[in-house]
Amino acid sequence: MSATFNHTIVAAADPQESAQFYVDILGAEHVQTWGPFANIMLTGGVMLQFAAPPPPYEFSPVHMAFLCDDAQFDRAVALLTDRGLDYWADPQRAKPQETNTEHGGRGVYFLDPAGHYLELITQPYL
Incomplete structure (x- = not known):
């Protein structure tokens, strides 16, 4: 049996805006937030953590x-x-x-x- 996917960090210039977008589009739920993360939970227990990358905010889209x-x-x-x-x-x-x-x-x-x-x-x- 393989491992189960648990969470990933998604780079976002505005973590709160991105988290809310995913909640709206996917029907996900906001969950407890800490540190630089805006966290949401998908069905099945997978968490997406949105955080701004270190300046200059350059990241490759996924x-x-x-x-x-x-x-x-x-x-x-x-x-x-x-x-x-x-x-x-x-x-x-x-x-x-x-x-x-x-x-x-x-x-x-x-x-x-x-x-x-x-x-x-x-x-x-x-």
């Missing part, structure tokens, strides 16, 4: 994909639309303001406030 059900997917896409945020059906950003029906489900790509690449899918790839 890609994170989240599995959700159809209702959560619809709510998230509606929220992106309501906020006037860009999203794409593909990682190359060639199909703006569209979603996809890959892998037997639906998917969408978008950026978080810090510029990380996020993906929502309704069916796992495997």
